[in-house]
Amino acid sequence: xxxxxxxxxxxxxxxxxxxxxxxxxxxxxxxxxxxxxxxxxxxxxxxxxxxxxxxxxxxxxxxxxxxxxxxxxxxxxxxxxxxxxxxxxxxxxxxxxxxxxxxxxxxxxxxxxxxxxxxxxxxxxxxxxxxxxxxxxxxxxxxxxxxxxxxxxxxxxxxxxxxxxxxxxxxxxxxxxxxxxxxxxxxxxxxxxxxxxxxxxxxxxxxxxxxxxxxxxxxxxxxxxxxxxxxxxxxxxxxxxxxxxxxxxxxxxxxxxxxxxxxxxxxxxxxxxxxxxxxxxxxxxxxxxxxxxxxxxxxxxxxxxxxxxxxxxx
Amino acid sequence: xxxxxxxxxxxxxxxxxxxxxxxxxxxxxxxxxxxxxxxxxxxxxxxxxxxxxxxxxxxxxxxxxxxxxxxxxxxxxxxxxxxxxxxxxxxxxxxxxxxxxxxxxxxxxxxxxxxxxxxxxxxxxxxxxxxxxxxxxxxxxxxxxxxxxxxxxxxxxxxxxxxxxxxxxxxxxxxxxxxxxxxxxxxxxxxxxxxxxxxxxxxxxxxxxxxxxxxxxxxxxxxxxxxxxxxxxxxxxxxxxxxxxxxxxxxxxxxxxxxxxxxxxxxxxxxxxxxxxxxxxxxxxxxxxxxxxxxxxxxxxxxxxxxxxxxxxxxxxxxxxxxxxxxxxxxxxxxxxxxxxxxxxxxxxxxxxxxxxxxxxxxxxxxxxxxxxxxxxxxxxxxxxxxxxxxxxxxxxxxxxxxxxxxxxxxxxxxxxxxxxxxxxxxxxxxxxxxxxxxxxxxxxxxxxxxxxxxxxxxxxxxxxxxxxxxxxxxxxxxxxxxxxxxxxxxxxxxxxxxxxxxxxxxxxxxxxxxxxxxxxxxxxxxxxxxxxxxxxxxxxxxxxxxxxxxxxxxxxxxxxxxxxxxxxxxxxxxxxxxxxxxxxxxxxxxxxxxxxxxxxxxxxxxxxxx
Numbered sequence: 001x002x003x004x005x006x007x008x009x010x011x012x013x014x015x016x017x018x019x020x021x022x023x024x025x026x027x028x029x030x031x032x033x034x035x036x037x038x039x040x041x042x043x044x045x046x047x048x049x050x051x052x053x054x055x056x057x058x059x060x061x062x063x064x065x066x067x068x069x070x071x072x073x074x075x076x077x078x079x080x081x082x083x084x085x086x087x088x089x090x091x092x093x094x095x096x097x098x099x100x101x102x103x104x105x106x107x108x109x110x111x112x113x114x115x116x117x118x119x120x121x122x123x124x125x126x127x128x129x130x131x132x133x134x135x136x137x138x139x140x141x142x143x144x145x146x147x148x149x150x151x152x153x154x155x156x157x158x159x160x161x162x163x164x165x166x167x168x169x170x171x172x173x174x175x176x177x178x179x180x181x182x183x184x185x186x187x188x189x190x191x192x193x194x195x196x197x198x199x200x201x202x203x204x205x206x207x208x209x210x211x212x213x214x215x216x217x218x219x220x221x222x223x224x225x226x227x228x229x230x231x232x233x234x235x236x237x238x239x240x241x242x243x244x245x246x247x248x249x250x251x252x253x254x255x256x257x258x259x260x261x262x263x264x265x266x267x268x269x270x271x272x273x274x275x276x277x278x279x280x281x282x283x284x285x286x287x288x289x290x291x292x293x294x295x296x297x298x299x300x301x302x303x304x305x306x307x308x309x310x311x312x313x314x
Numbered sequence: 315x316x317x318x319x320x321x322x323x324x325x326x327x328x329x330x331x332x333x334x335x336x337x338x339x340x341x342x343x344x345x346x347x348x349x350x351x352x353x354x355x356x357x358x359x360x361x362x363x364x365x366x367x368x369x370x371x372x373x374x375x376x377x378x379x380x381x382x383x384x385x386x387x388x389x390x391x392x393x394x395x396x397x398x399x400x401x402x403x404x405x406x407x408x409x410x411x412x413x414x415x416x417x418x419x420x421x422x423x424x425x426x427x428x429x430x431x432x433x434x435x436x437x438x439x440x441x442x443x444x445x446x447x448x449x450x451x452x453x454x455x456x457x458x459x460x461x462x463x464x465x466x467x468x469x470x471x472x473x474x475x476x477x478x479x480x481x482x483x484x485x486x487x488x489x490x491x492x493x494x495x496x497x498x499x500x501x502x503x504x505x506x507x508x509x510x511x512x513x514x515x516x517x518x519x520x521x522x523x524x525x526x527x528x529x530x531x532x533x534x535x536x537x538x539x540x541x542x543x544x545x546x547x548x549x550x551x552x553x554x555x556x557x558x559x560x561x562x563x564x565x566x567x568x569x570x571x572x573x574x575x576x577x578x579x580x581x582x583x584x585x586x587x588x589x590x591x592x593x594x595x596x597x598x599x600x601x602x603x604x605x606x607x608x609x610x611x612x613x614x615x616x617x618x619x620x621x622x623x624x625x626x627x628x629x630x631x632x633x634x635x636x637x638x639x640x641x642x643x644x645x646x647x648x649x650x651x652x653x654x655x656x657x658x659x660x661x662x663x664x665x666x667x668x669x670x671x672x673x674x675x676x677x678x679x680x681x682x683x684x685x686x687x688x689x690x691x692x693x694x695x696x697x698x699x700x701x702x703x704x705x706x707x708x709x710x711x712x713x714x715x716x717x718x719x720x721x722x723x724x725x726x727x728x729x730x731x732x733x734x735x736x737x738x739x740x741x742x743x744x745x746x747x748x749x750x751x752x753x754x755x756x757x758x759x760x761x762x763x764x765x766x767x768x769x770x771x772x773x774x775x776x777x778x779x780x781x782x783x784x785x786x787x788x789x790x791x792x793x794x795x796x797x798x799x800x801x802x803x804x805x806x807x808x809x810x811x812x813x814x815x816x817x818x819x820x821x822x823x824x825x826x827x828x829x830x831x832x833x834x835x836x837x838x839x840x841x842x843x844x845x846x847x848x849x850x851x852x853x854x855x856x857x858x859x860x861x862x863x864x865x866x867x868x869x870x871x872x873x874x875x876x877x878x879x880x881x882x883x884x885x886x887x888x889x890x891x892x893x894x895x896x897x898x899x900x901x902x903x904x905x906x907x908x909x910x911x912x913x914x915x916x917x918x919x920x921x922x923x924x925x
Contacts, residue, residue, distance in 0.1 A: 003723050004578020005553060005602075008750075033756055037771055066752045081760055082771055087749030089599060090762035091592070092622050098556075098589035102596020102604065103749075105580060106554045110600075110749055128592075131585035286580045293575035303719035305576050306549060310712060312490070313535045314362060 004294065006287040008109040028062040031055050036085040046197035046223030046233075047077050047144055050115070053203045054084065057211065060204075068111050071100045073125060075117035076151045077144035077223065094124030097132040097141065104139050105283060111211065112139040118159040119149050122178050126158070133187035133216050135282040140210040143180060144197075144223035147232050154228040161267075164229070180220040181263035181274055185256060191217035192259065192275040197224065198237045199244055202271060209273060215281050236268035247272030330520035336389025337477065337522065338397035341469065342414045343406030345382035348466035353384035354707065355470055355487050360388045361536035361709030362483055365527045368820065369707040370396035370900070372646065381409060385417075386707075390527035394820035394827075396706065398902040402476075403441075404469055405431055406448070415441060423519065425472070427465075444518050446472065455509030456502050464506035471510020478523045481511065532711040539677045539703035543633060544569035546681025547605055549715065551722035552631065553579030554597035555605035556590040561645045562704045563609045563635040570605070587615035591632070595619060598628050599761065601724030601748030603685050607633030610652050611642065613696075617660040620694050622763040624664040624786060627735065628746060629688035629695075631681070636700040636816075638898045647898030648702040650816050651867040653876035656696045657845040663783055665790050667691070668845035670698040672819040675710035677703060680842065682718060689722070691789050692746050698844070700866075702817040702900045726750040733768045734759040735782065741792035742785035794846035802854060804830060804837030809917070810910055811858035812838040812893075815865065815877055818901050822864055825906035836910055844877065852885050860913055864893040864906060 034055045041047050058068065068086040072078035074093035081088030091099045096114050104112045121129050121143045132141075148166065149155040155168040159180065163172035184192045191213040195206040203221060210217035222233045235242035247270045252258055259275040297305055339356070343349050353369050360367035370385040387397040399419035405411035405426040415424060415437055424441050426433060427448035437443075452465040467488065474484055488507060492500045515521070537545075544566045547555075553574060557567040570581040579602075584590040590606045597604030608616065613634045623630045636652045638644025656668045667687055671680040677699060684695040732753050736744050747759065760770035765782060767773045802811070804826050814822040819840045829836040839854060841847065855861050863878035869892050874882055878892040893909045895901070 005580055007578070036758075064752070065756065065758050066750055069749050081762075085756065086758050088758070088760040088770075089626075090760060090764060091595075092618055092763055095588060095592040095619065098584065098592035099596040099599070101582075102554070102556065102593035102598075103600045104596075105582065105593075106597045106600040106602060106604075107748075107750065127585055128589055131589065286575075286582075290575045290578055290580065294578065297576060301719075302577055302721070303549075303715040306545060306719060307715050309545065309573070310535050310715070313537050313541075314358075314533060314712075 004290055005106050006108060006290055008107065010108045026064065028059055029065065031059060033065075034058050034085050035083065037082045039083045040079055041076060042227050044226040045076070046146065046225070047080070049197040049200055050077075050142065050144055050203065050221055050223060051080065051083055053200055053207060054113070056204055057207050058086075061208070061211070063111060067109065068113065069100075069103055070113050070115065071096050071103065072115045073120040074151070075120045075149075076146075076225075077115055077117040078120055080115040094120055095128060096120065097125060097128040100139050100141075101132055101135070101137045101282075104137050105286060108283060108287075114139055114141040116141070116143055117150070117157075118143060118145045118147065118178075118180070119157045122158040122180060122183065129183065130187040133184055133189035133218065136188070136190050136215045136279055137282045138215055140207070140213075140217045140219070142207070142210075142219045142221055144221050145180060146223050146225035146229060147177075148225050148229040150225045150228055179263060182260060184218045184220075185260055185263065185275055189218045189275070190215040190277050190279050191273070192263075193218070193273045194220045194222075194269070194271050196222040196233060196236050196244070196271060198233070198239070199271070202244075206273070213276065215279065233268070236271075242268055244268070245270050247274060253277075331478070332520055332522050333525055334522050335391055335525050336387065336393065337402065337524075338385065338387045338400045339402045339404070339473070340383060340385040340400040340414060340417055341404045341406075342381070342383045342410035343466075345380050347382070347406060348463075349382050349384045351491070352466045352470045352473075353386050355484065355491070356386045356388065356473070357707040357709065358487055358536045359479060359483055360386075361534040363480065363527070364530050364534065365390055365524065365709070366393035367536070367707065367709045368393045368396050370702070371705050381413065383410075383414065388524070390525045394824040395903060396900070398904050404473075406465070408432060442519070444515075446513065446515075446518075451509060451513065452506055455505050464502055467503050467506040468510040471507040472513060472515055473510075474507075475511050475513065475515050476519070476521050478521060530711065534709040535712045536707060536709045537674065538565075538705055538707045539671070539674045539699055540565040540635065540705070541569060542674045542677035543671070543681050543697070543699060544573070546678035547631065547685065548573060548577060549678070549713070549718045549720070550603075550682040550685035551720035552603055552605050552685060553577060553722070554581070554594070554600070554602050555607075556582040556584050556593035556597070557606050557608065558584050558587045558590050558612060560587075560609045560612045562637060562701045563607050563612070563633065565704070566607055566633060566635070587612040588619065591616040591619040591630075595623055595628055595630055598630050598746070599748065601726070601750070602722060603629045603631060603688050605631040605633065607635070609635050609637045609645075610639045610655070613652065613655060614659065617655070620666065621660040621662060621664045623694040624666055625662075625763045625765075626761040627692040627744060627786070628761065629692050631684045631688050632694055632696045634696060634698050635704045636698060638896075644898045646701065648700050648817065648866060648900055649896065649898065650698075650700060650818070650865050651876065651896075652698060653815075653844060653865075653867070653880070656698055657880070663787070665787050666693055666845070667695040667790060667793065668698060668843075669695065670816040670842060670844055671703060672816065672840055672842060674703060674706065674708035676842070678713055682720070685720075685722075687793065689745070691743060691793055693790065698816060700817050724748050724750075728752040728754060731755045731757065732759055734761060734770050735766060735768045735785070737768055737781055737785060742788040743792060790846050794843075794849055797843050797846075797848040799850060800839055800841065800848050800854060802837050802839055802857075805835075806837070806854070807857040808835035808837050809859050810834075810836045810913055811855065811861045812836065812906065812910070813841065813861055813863045813877070813881070814838065815841045815844060818864055818866065821901040821903050821906060824903045825910065828903065829907060829910055834910070834914060841877070844880075847880070847884065851881070852887065855885065855887055855889060859889065859917060861887065861890045862893045862909065862913060863890060864901065864909075866896070866901065867894055868896050869894045
């Protein structure tokens with residue numbers, strides 16, 4: 001029998017997994033080894049901080065180059081994979097999630113990280129967001145939400161607030177913005193969190209928790225576009241006189257309705273994990289289908305399995 | 315038909331029995347009558363009896379009900395098409411009778427259900443009418459609540475009697491089909507079959523006996539084109555894929571979804587066509603050649619991601635089971651009008667590979683070839699099947715499975731260095747390396763849809779775009795140079811060369827046989843590799859006065875179908891003309907012959923021998 005899609009060892013999902021002997025000999029990667037191209041973002045862009053914290057995550061969690069895949073669609077934030085020294089994919093606009101699902105479902109040994117923007121994930125890729133969440137495909141998805149289209153230079157995005165004056169809404173945005181957290185909850189995401197680029201420790205903490213979640217983990221990370229929507233998130237930044245409110249300690253993360261209520265709080269709202277439950281992943285369910293099918297075959301070779309089928313077609 | 319069948323009775327004893335070499339049987343009823351089931355039995359029986367078989371069916375695009383037909387051509391010699399005209403029509407209803415009687419050849423037999431059909435006197439002279447109370451005899455045989463369910467199997471019994479078919483083999487097939495679930499189902503079916511077989515049809519009409527067919531080296535398998543493609547992909551080593559349902563592609567995804575887990579693989583049903591191609595590309599990126607597929611409209615939706623596959627140089631197999639278009643078009647009819655989409659769909663210079671299987675057997679091997687080309691050249695490969703191949707059943711020599719089955723487990727071993735888009739690679743051919751392999755120099759590749767340098771990092775430098783565009787083209791020009799030389803069916807020189815692709819090969823060959831039998835100088839060329847085309851076709855064309863590209867699509871603004879336009883563009887050869895039709899049906903042999911005849915008449919002032 002040739003190896004199955006699920007024969008590869010699963011990646012370690014918990015922090016305390018003892019390293020294997022081969023891993024022990026390898027030193028953790030340094031930031032220098034993880035950094036690739038110099039980012040093309042504008043000076044002061046919030047995305048720099050997300051990238052820096054991704055490097056930190058890789059360093060801290062001792063991930064090896066070859067065990068990480070960094071996948072993105074199109075947009076400012078989606079240039080991300082070029083800046084990381086890992087196997088990376090710069091895919092087409094809006095479709096990073098189905099691509100990442102293909103990687104995740106066929107390679108249980110890889111950590112699959114998807115980075116995207118609000119336009120990429122919620123507008124052109126909106127359908128895929130819903131279905132990747134409901135299928136609970138194992139991966140971490142960070143949406144760097146800046147409330148505006150940046151790469152194409154200031155058009156209205158699906159998260160632009162009402163009244164935002166853009167080049168496509170000179171009189172101010174007319175369409176009700178999406179609430180990413182509610183969207184994720186309604187779609188059936190099993191991990192929903194929110195953070196902001198101005199609080200590095202919190203970003204790292206959310207990324208780590210997301211990475212350890214067995215399922216589709218979604219983080220909305222506010223990431224300011226200093227060029228086209230400067231000051232958008234000042235009221236969420238204590239250094240600019242705003243307030244950074246953590247999700248209340250008594251919030252039950254398994255309570256979907258409570259999470260939905262919390263997600264509806266007016267800006268700046270709350271930061272932290274809104275919702276987290278364990279539900280079988282698509283990966284596990286498909287692996288079970290494979291295991292059940294294989295068990296009945298008692299180790300036949302591939303051609304012998306096909307022969308059985310052909311014998312019924314005579 | 316090359317020779318009249320079901321005629322010239324050779325009398326032997328009280329009931330005449332005719333030895334025949336082949337027969338075309340059309341069964342017409344409604345879609346819930348199990349007409350496809352009888353057709354399937356006949357096809358499978360032919361396969362088990364070492365006979366050639368080809369079927370043709372129509373299904374209404376409505377969910378339940380509506381007229382439905384199944385035509386089966388069984389023969390002791392080579393069967394190339396489903397037959398232009400039927401020798402026998404089985405008509406279940408008045409509409410079946412009236413709509414299909416003209417599909418019979420003159421003198422053909424119509425066997426009708428007297429419970430439902432009022433025969434028309436004006437047709438009695440041209441067609442031989444045999445009335446049998448099919449419905450009431452079935453009810454009588456089975457009884458109970460089944461009503462006339464089972465009349466299809468009753469008809470099968472009648473046909474077995476009429477054509478001297480093997481009863482034990484048919485009984486076995488009935489047991490295989492209905493067994494397992496419910497014993498009473500098998501008994502009912504066998505009851506109906508024997509009632510039909512027991513009916514003394516020889517009192518109404520002569521019976522027939524098929525001549526012995528040539529002995530075959532290998533056992534035959536019987537399946538339709540969708541099945542052959544699906545199992546070909548499995549044999550090729552495909553273990554991951556994704557798709558969205560659409561007629562007539564859906565059968566393939568249903569088979570892969572059901573079968574792949576047995577081989578350790580998965581096939582995922584996606585939210586839409588775009589997600590499917592993207593997920594398949596993700597699977598390919600993960601290290602297995604993945605597959606997606608659809609029919610026309612769905613392929614149109616996938617084109618942007620296919621462009622990424624070309625740019626990022628990612629192996630992928632895309633099946634397109636063509637149907638009539640554009641838009642929703644004719645979902646359950648055949649057309650070969652997606653060639654342009656397959657070769658050129660999408661934006662930018664995006665060279666990819668297009669293959670088209672010629673028949674059901676070829677579907678199996680084309681799937682394997684597509685996978686191997688995708689891997690070797692790191693490129694999307696589109697397989698253009700069509701509704702006719704997808705649904706018709708053929709018997710063919712069982713493939714040598716231990717030899718055909720491939721293991722494509724990715725190699726994740728460490729490497730010293732890796733450039734995904736190495737410009738110095740011979741002929742520009744580079745291969746994808748999946749994540750998971752440690753790369754000693756610490757430089758990891760990016761795969762991307764942006765124009766890029768050799769490591770995959772963005773570069774819009776003029777020289778980079780020129781060189782990379784050329785790389786993506788050169789590797790497929792190298793592929794073209796390796797394609798086998800095309801061979802001509804019939805003499806290499808003559809008056810007319812019929813050029814065809816896809817499911818038309820059979821009818822074209824049959825047309826050649828008949829034209830040559832009538833003394834006309836006609837040959838044929840069939841192309842399986844459509845993009846890039848094999849080299850050297852100009853040498854073949856130069857042997858003929860006229861090159862008639864025979865395809866099921868429109869003649870376009872300038873008088874050329876889609877392949878004809880491609881050949882004109884490549885060879886600038888004024889001998890290349892088009893023979894096109896867009897009625898949603900496969901070519902009839904007589905349609906091709908009529909076109910050939912008028913070409914011959916035009917070129918030689920009416921000197922063509924009559925056909």
